[in-house]
Amino acid sequence: MLQRYVTWLGNVFGHWNWGTSPKGGSVNEEVSRRMWVSLRLMLPGWLLGVVLGVAIGAYTATKQYKVSDRVATAFTLFLIATPSFVLGTVVQILAIKFNKAVGSTVFYVSQEQTAGTAGFWNLLLDRAHHIILPTLVLTLLGLSSLSRLQRNLMLDSLGADYVRTARAKGLRRSKAVVKHALRTALIPTGTYIAFQVSGLFLGATYTERIFGYNGMGIYGVSTISGLDINGVVAVTAFGGVCYLVGATLADIFVAILDPRVRLS
């Protein structure tokens, strides 16, 4: 038992060999292939979600209790209560309805690419075409909680003295809001966003399942149900590394945004 453990440890750290699955496939190969699938899937949706989430949050905070704020609040609360697998499936159903109505395949609802696509540009276009719907889902999910967070933070900083001072000095409202209120309100959001980096590889398990992407999240789930212990260990270790990277990024991000934090 102990001997086997030592051998395994030696393989992992000595040769960077994470072992094989029960069917004989190499865990290394699987992980190194799938992590890019996951990243390709998550990155556009995550970026869009972050940008839109911060923008919507900041905008609704300046319009507190007006119609636009109420609508956005109701919408985001609905999105927060909707798990990704429900949202993804609803989007799929709607897309197929739309495809049927139009009479051609405007949206692909499954797979990362059409089999047999050749050439770099063709492949890129084809993948971009396939990624529209997953990106839509991931964007909506990302912006929902982020815009709530950003709105609450923004409300705090909008009422702060320094924003009033900036306005009193004669700064235009838009400039006071963006330069003084938004900048302060971005610090905690930055931490939150940086932590999300850790979810870039493993966070989209449901979206992967629904839209047929063979990424890391699905791999983690299938290794568990397939009792593939080496695979489970590799995925968990991978997740741990992602988490650490995210935490480090969070610290760096805060140090960039907040002049009070200085590492001497």
Place this chain on the structure above:
Amino acid sequence: MTQDNPMREVIAAQNDPVGGLTSDPIAAGTDAATTATPAAEAPRAKRVTQRQLIRRRFLRNKPAVVGMAVILAMFAMAWVVPNFLPWRYDQLDNNAFYAPPGTGNHLLGTTQAGADVLALTMRGLSKSLIIGFMVALLQTSIAALVGSSVAYIGGVYQTAMMWIVDLLLVIPSFFLIAIVTTGGPKGPHAWLLLVVLLAFFGWPLSSRVVRSMSMSVKEREYVQAAKYMGLSTTKTLIRHIIPNISSMLIVDACLGVGYAILAEAGLSFFGFGVQAPDTSLGTLIAEGQQTATTFPWIFLAPATFLVILVMCVNAIGDGLRDALDPNSMSGGRA
């Protein structure tokens, strides 16, 4: 519009018939009647007990009231409706596979195997409700006990417990729960293990909040007094510290229900949660999702219930937070 908030707060505090509320150490749960204003200060002010005050503030929050009504209706539906249905959730109609809603006596259609979707959804709803509330109750209780005792006792106990808490926070709970339920016992009561596991990974975060709140409560005079009167640690915790952070605990439990329901649905979606023949909303959604593009009703019924359920729980949580927080202005004055 936010700039005038501090001002309004001051005015509100002056007009507030129960102005002592913010500084009064006695919080919800403990002898509420004694919270009334001293008669000398406001002779004509009507006596408002804290319970009445909280109820009034809660009722002013429309989404929360609607949410509460819907949740109660769901509880009633989940246990009453199945008795009046022509089909039980585990009964199969061999004459109707993938029947669309409205065929025969299947109000919401049938599944691939011919089970009635409405009966299944009601069964799943009751299971999700039970799991959600049990997990929330369990995890908030653990968080309250651990968090407050850690803050009160301190020392080596605190260091050790905080290590455990931080360790549990880092562990990817989804994978661990999945691993345990895959290898764990099967059978009709396997969902109880799921409840325990969800609570086990749910309490650390709230226990940190409880700890930081208890840190300030334990320095109050009445806790000191209780200590010097020789009250045992357990009694001090249960009688003096936990009641004074109860508002936070209530809100935490309420929001925990939403998280637990979503977590259970997520696990069940991959087959790691509630196992067949029993069902939950997540299990049903997973079943419906595979054929959602051709037979959408199997998916839509449980999905709708799940989304409405979580939205209502969150609305109640927000309403309770506003009603219980004496500094909150979002519930209107007083």
